[in-house]
Amino acid sequence: MxxxxxxxxxxxxxxxxxxxxxxxxxxxxxxxxxxxxxxxxxxxxxxxxxxxxxxxxxxxxxxxxxxxxxxxxxxNDSTDIQSLLISENKGMKNKLNTVDYLFKNCKPEFFGSSVREWLDVSExxxxxxxxxxxxxxxxxxxxxxxxxxxxxxxxxxxxxxxxx
Structure with a gap:
């Protein structure tokens, strides 16, 4: 080529x-x-x-x-995305708990061990x-x-x- x-x-x-x-x-x-x-x-x-x-x-x-x-x-600054999501939508806390459960118990499908780690871009x-x-x-x-x-x-x- x-x-x-x-x-x-x-x-x-x-x-x-x-x-x-x-x-x-x-x-x-x-x-x-x-x-x-x-x-x-x-x-x-x-x-x-x-x-x-x-x-x-x-x-x-x-x-x-x-x-x-x-x-x-x-x-790239550290931001607590989970707290931000909860503050933007009060019903989000239960959803985040459910997704965190999936992260902890459904590996290897998910990257990271929590919603926070998955969404974190501060690395x-x-x-x-x-x-x-x-x-x-x-x-x-x-x-x-x-x-x-x-x-x-x-x-x-x-x-x-x-x-x-």
């Missing part, structure tokens, strides 16, 4: 302006960039929706390289990226030839490499 048909997949969070920063820093043309966005670049389950999208993209879009990209910003961006890279690298359906990179973008738009 010639270079102009090679596509690169970016797993990113929903930070604004990331696409142009990544294009500029990686010299990859927009038509060769495929982007999967989430609230954070965390793959919470090796057989979940995000990983499914990555695998389908690899085979259907001729992906040869994957970048897992996170940002360091205020969204260090580099650590989240490393964990996602590890899930991609170890997945049995991801070919060995896939090049995998981790990047963190700071508030100034500067990139730092994350090493496995």
């Amino acid at each position: 010639d270079d102009k048909n090679k596509k690169t997949l970016f797993l990113t969070d929903i930070g604004t302006g990331l696409e142009s920063i990544l294009q500029q820093e990686t010299n990859i043309q927009p038509e060769n960039m495929l982007i999967i966005q989430g609230y954070s670049p965390v793959i919470s389950h090796p057989y979940g929706d995000i990983m499914r999208s990555i695998i389908l993209a690899i085979y259907q879009e001729n992906i040869e390289e994957i970048f897992v990209v996170g940002t360091r910003d205020k969204r 260090d961006a580099a650590e989240s990226i490393k964990k996602s890279m590890e899930i991609i690298r170890r997945h049995p359906l991801v070919p060995d030839y896939i090049k995998l990179h981790g990047l963190v973008v700071d508030k100034k738009g500067e990139l730092a490499t994350v090493h496995r």
Whole structure:
């Protein structure tokens, strides 16, 4: 396959302006960039929706390289999401207790041990990226030839490499 048909997949969070920063820093043309966005670049389950999208993209879009990209910003600040949910909706407490029960008793279907852990995005961006890279690298359906990179973008738009 010639270079102009090679596509690169970016797993990113929903930070604004990331696409142009990544294009500029990686010299990859927009038509060769495929982007999967989430609230954070965390793959919470090796057989979940995000990983499914990555695998389908690899085979259907001729992906040869994957970048897992996170940002360091205020969204990474520790927030007690469970308390926030309860304060927004008074009937939510019983629902959260039910879901917490499922997390504790229905493993391995759920990532984490509680709703709080599952929804928490306060983990260090580099650590989240490393964990996602590890899930991609170890997945049995991801070919060995896939090049995998981790990047963190700071508030100034500067990139730092994350090493496995």
